[in-house]
Amino acid sequence: xxxxxxxxxxxxxxxxxxxxxxxxxxxxxxxxxxxxxxxxxxxxxxxxxxxxxxxxxxxxxxxxxxxxxxxxxxxxxxxxxxxxxxxxxxxxxxxxxxxxxxxxxxxxxxxxxxxxxxxxxxxxxxxxxxxxxxxxxxxxxx
Numbered sequence: 001x002x003x004x005x006x007x008x009x010x011x012x013x014x015x016x017x018x019x020x021x022x023x024x025x026x027x028x029x030x031x032x033x034x035x036x037x038x039x040x041x042x043x044x045x046x047x048x049x050x051x052x053x054x055x056x057x058x059x060x061x062x063x064x065x066x067x068x069x070x071x072x073x074x075x076x077x078x079x080x081x082x083x084x085x086x087x088x089x090x091x092x093x094x095x096x097x098x099x100x101x102x103x104x105x106x107x108x109x110x111x112x113x114x115x116x117x118x119x120x121x122x123x124x125x126x127x128x129x130x131x132x133x134x135x136x137x138x139x140x141x142x
Contacts, residue, residue: 007119007122008122008123009122009123010119010122011116011119011120011121011122011123012069012122012123012124012125013122014112014115014116014119014122015066015067015069015072015116015121015122015125016066016067017112018062018066018076018109018112018113018116019062019063019064019066019067020067021109022059022062022063022066022079023063023067025059025063026059026060026063029056029059039052045089051085054082055082058078058079058082059079059082061075061078061079062075062076062079062113066116068125068126069121069122069124069125069126070125070126070128071128071131072116072117072120072121072122072125073116073117073120073121074131076113076114076116076117077113077117079113080110080113080114080117083106083107083109083110083113084106084110086106086109087103087106087107087110089106090102090103090106091103
């Protein structure tokens with residue numbers, strides 16, 4: 001049974017945790033090491049530039065918009081393929097199935113994003129206008 005009184009706060013905690021993880025990932029890419037190191041490493045691994053651009057856009061969107069609670073469902077769904085791709089990268093490309101680890105974090109991150117998409121904004125989210133496809137769903141037939 002879902003406790004309707006505390007569920008919005010659980011969604012909020014999950015949302016803030018995911019945003020914090022993405023902020024940490026961006027901090028690592030831009031502050032701790034030069035972004036060119038990450039970018040060139042993935043290009044050498046065979047990833048096209050559009051994948052890297054999508055990855056950065058998803059990380060920025062997830063860190064900022066999830067922190068604010070803006071379009072949480074859609075940002076989570078937008079970011080989900082990136083985390084599934086990272087899971088695939090660690091499992092297949094790095095061959096770290098069970099020996100050295102590495103695939104578990106992006107996999108758990110993907111599960112968290114899916115849970116967030118199902119839960120929605122939660123408490124303390126900024127109120128923003130509904131997206132066009134959401135407006136159709138909100139209309140109640142008379």
